[in-house]
Amino acid sequence: METFLQQVVSGLATGGIYASLALALVMIYQATDVVNYSQGEMAMFSTYLAWSMLNHGVPYWIAFFATVAIAFVGGVLVQRVIIRPVQSAPVLTIVIVCIGLLTIFNSLAGWIYSYVIQPFPSPFPKAPIKIGRIVFGQHDLGAIGVTLILLALIYLFFRFTSLGLAMRAAAHNPVSARLVGIRVGWMLALGWGMAALIGAVAGMMVAPVIFLEPNMMAGILIYAFASATLGGFTSPGGAVVGGFLVGVTENLAGTYVSFIGTSLKLTVALALIIVVLLVRPSGLFGRAVVHRV
């Protein structure tokens, strides 16, 4: 029982990481109908920015918020400069452009920062907390907290601000959005900016656990896809729940199913994607999107 609970707890910890990147994916999908395959690499690149600031002696939280701000501006720029020209192109074109971005960010990071694995500090204390016999890492708890705060902020933004409402309107029905005077192009850019911001936070929360290197997000992006698919690409809350579920499932499968171990863990995520797509394509909390023909 104790092992079980301990595995659930550490599953939740990794799940928090998947959840935050899944949140970024859902964010862009909600705002612009695009699945951004380069989300992980953008997050990784932002984390490197934070890392070089920290290396120059900038205090953690200043570096944190500066990175978040730069990531936001970067996301807006990527949309305006690279995505906008292909916005009305077929889906496949946009997918290819996103994959192109993925390789660009990846090799750019390798070129600037090299492929040497770097440690990245956590803002939370190292000493683990024990409740009964179960051990909680403070960084894990902190990262989960940060993810939940992000989710709450996103919810409040979309639910209660005019800008959030306008972004939802622009995503659902761009033609009508223009007719009420919403600058749809900028709403899409804003969506990318916010996703990049969330990704940057995810990156800075992951890096202390898995260390910093250009390929750090490759596996995590797949888990994030599994999370978003499981929770539903149309539901930010669903994506977060999906993240925790994937984290726990993966961990339990690794512990209790002997042939899976650590080496086949990623396969669990892929299997999950396929099963969800077969059984409930809109995910646990998603709405089926009906396109009029």
Add this chain to the structure above:
Amino acid sequence: MPALLEVEGLEAQYGWTKVLHGLSFAVESGGITTILGANGAGKTTTLRAVCGMLKTTGGIRFDGQDISGKATEDIVRLGIAHAPEGRGTFSQLTVEENLRLGAYARRARTELADDFAHVYEYFPVLAERRRQVAGTLSGGEQQMLAVARALMSRPRLLLLDEPSLGLAPLVVREILRIVRAINKEQGVSVLLVEQNASLALELADHAYLLETGRVVMGGPAERLRRDESIRRSYLGY
């Protein structure tokens, strides 16, 4: 009365097919003008052209200002509201959110409460359905929502595209009655596009007849309604 909207020699095409061939008409300030014509005559295209939703040549002036070639968002901000064909409501958002979006382009947010009160006075049923998702409204209610949302921007010119489409005659009468009230009480000029000519001519002061992208006749609605030969050959009733 001076013209609020003046269109001159308007031409537009979809791909290689020309659909408007040098259209000219005017909407008088404070009045209701209607454009009549059969399916495919170019009525919807004309409204879309006024709102900058497609590429056109020719002159479009709103309140003396040239608006041809401007972006839809900017045209709308000048005081033109468009309740489009098929109603164009945000079907996944609530009635209240739809109305809030109607006022999005307006700077003065302080008077929002007044506007809601106003609009709910004209359309009491929308007040009842306030928290309901727009996609679950009946066709008539959705059309009301489209007009109400347009009204929220405090427009000077309201473009209405086929408000009668797919609705029961009684519902259509109710909606048009409200449009007339809005026109009289708020001084909003209206440009109405309709297939149902008899209804539109009853409502409008001025009418234009459109045939395959050209204006074939224009004049006071009264005259078109009385003229039997026009009625028979063009309006079919």
